[in-house]
Amino acid sequence: MNTISDPPKEVNQESAFMLYNHVCAALSELDMEVVCSVPSGGNWRNLPATTIAKSARLTQISNSGGRTTYYGRLDGNLPSYTINTYFNRPGNGTFIHPSQNRLISLREAARLQSFSDGYRFLGSLSSRFKQIGNAVPPLLGMAIGEKIKVGRCVDLFCGAGGLSTGLAHAGHRIIVASDFNEHMCETYRYNHEKTRVIQANMFVQDELIHLLDAIESNLKGRTLNLLAGGPPCQGFSTAGKWSSTDTRNSLIFRTLEFVKKLAPESVLLENVPGIRSLQQGKILNLLLDALRVEGYHPQTLLLKAEEYGTPQRRRRIFILGSRSGDLIETPEELFSEVVQGRTRKHIKKEHDGLPPPISVSEAISDLPEIPSGGGIDTTEYDYSWMKSDYQKYMRGLISLEDLLSKRTK
Numbered sequence: 268m269n270t271i272s273d274p275p276k277e278v279n280q281e282s283a284f285m286l287y288n289h290v291c292a293a294l295s296e297l298d299m300e301v302v303c304s305v306p307s308g309g310n311w312r313n314l315p316a317t318t319i320a321k322s323a324r325l326t327q328i329s330n331s332g333g334r335t336t337y338y339g340r341l342d343g344n345l346p347s348y349t350i351n352t353y354f355n356r357p358g359n360g361t362f363i364h365p366s367q368n369r370l371i372s373l374r375e376a377a378r379l380q381s382f383s384d385g386y387r388f389l390g391s392l393s394s395r396f397k398q399i400g401n402a403v404p405p406l407l408g409m410a411i412g413e414k415i416k417v418g419r420c421v422d423l424f425c426g427a428g429g430l431s432t433g434l435a436h437a438g439h440r441i442i443v444a445s446d447f448n449e450h451m452c453e454t455y456r457y458n459h460e461k462t463r464v465i466q467a468n469m470f471v472q473d474e475l476i477h478l479l480d481a482i483e484s485n486l487k488g489r490t491l492n493l494l495a496g497g498p499p500c501q502g503f504s505t506a507g508k509w510s511s512t513d514t515r516n517s518l519i520f521r522t523l524e525f526v527k528k529l530a531p532e533s534v535l536l537e538n539v540p541g542i543r544s545l546q547q548g549k550i551l552n553l554l555l556d557a558l559r560v561e562g563y564h565p566q567t568l569l570l571k572a573e574e575y576g577t578p579q580r581r582r583r584i585f586i587l588g589s590r591s592g593d594l595i596e597t598p599e600e601l602f603s604e605v606v607q608g609r610t611r612k613h614i615k616k617e618h619d620g621l622p623p624p625i626s627v628s629e630a631i632s633d634l635p636e637i638p639s640g641g642g643i644d645t646t647e648y649d650y651s652w653m654k655s656d657y658q659k660y661m662r663g664l665i666s667l668e669d670l671l672s673k674r675t676k
Contacts (some may be wrong), residue, residue: 284647288374289373292392293640294369302357302363307343310338340361341363343365343372348578352397353400354371354399357370378634379631382400383661402430402570406433408436410575411595419489419490420440420493421444422443427455447469456637469521479529491530495537496536539582551586558588565588567584567587574624612623632654
């Protein structure tokens with residue numbers, strides 16, 4: 268067992284002893300009453316009538332039968348539900364710590380997204396919730412990245428860098444990344460020192476042209492192997508009402524301008540599964556047809572994050588296009604999936620000969636207790652705290668292959 272005085276050689280020495288971003292949002296008096304009433308794996312349905320009566324929203328949810336993920340407490344024995352940008356609020360998902368009366372911290376959410384502990388999130392507190400919740404889990408990005416020929420890559424709508432991190436782990440070299448949000452660019456630059464990061468608004472033509480010029484300048488006439496990106500998915504999300512006038516919807520088509528100008532060998536776009544059903548599938552078909560016009564052979568893959576090592580039940584669509592005509596194989600599942608039956612109580616782990624997925628407790632049980640609204644953004648980490656192989660992976664002590672090998676045994 269390593270100790271605080273004996274950091275592993277595999278870990279970056281600057282962050283070997285450090286724990287970053289272990290802070291959580293504060294709760295109101297009523298929210299704390301709610302949190303204290305919800306058991307592990309429970310939700311708003313476990314609340315007493317007296318508590319529900321104190322909130323118009325809880326009353327509305329109770330009367331209408333709202334989602335069972337609302338006001339949920341994580342079950343330590345299972346992967347988490349989807350971590351979205353609102354994990355600073357108990358009423359927008361299942362974000363209550365499995366045993367402590369508080370919401371999960373930034374670092375705990377990052378662990379559930381498969382960001383290593385050395386990955387530091389910068390900017391305002393509200394921005395960091397969005398950075399983590401909007402990110403593509405790096406392990407999911409790596410799984411799909413390993414199926415695409417490696418080479419030079421550009422990441423549009425890069426966010427905090429989850430997709431880039433996964434692609435880089437798969438061997439891709441990210442030469443340029445871009446996002447509209449300054450805090451996301453700040454986080455990206457800190458964690459990807461060799462990548463040129465450009466803050467750009469895709470709706471401003473001058474900024475779009477500047478970004479294209481920067482990419483072409485970096486390429487110096489060489490072929491771009493992969494154009495990747497995760498255009499904002501809020502406009503496509505089924506969590507709220509979708510509007511055809513939402514400008515965010517057009518950003519995914521804005522990406523086609525880069526496809527036309529740069530003619531990459533491959534295209535990789537990530538989005539929520541809801542894009543498949545929008546306008547009876549017309550939106551997705553328009554995008555696939557546009558890729559065909561540009562000479563690509565398009566396909567879509569639905570991946571389940573927990574099957575690739577992320578301790579989270581997150582589903583994402585990957586839209587791919589290849590000039591070669593070769594279809595990209597679905598990445599081989601490494602862990603079993605989580606299947607939900609008719610009710611929240613009928614959740615089970617499907618084995619199918621594969622090891623079980625990483626659980627919430629395996630992901631975060633080593634992190635020190637903090638009070639609601641508390642924590643320290645930078646503190647020391649003691650290696651004697653570690654309780655699982657996933658935590659060793661998060662600290663850089665073992666590889667994903669080592670984790671899988673140990674779990675298979």
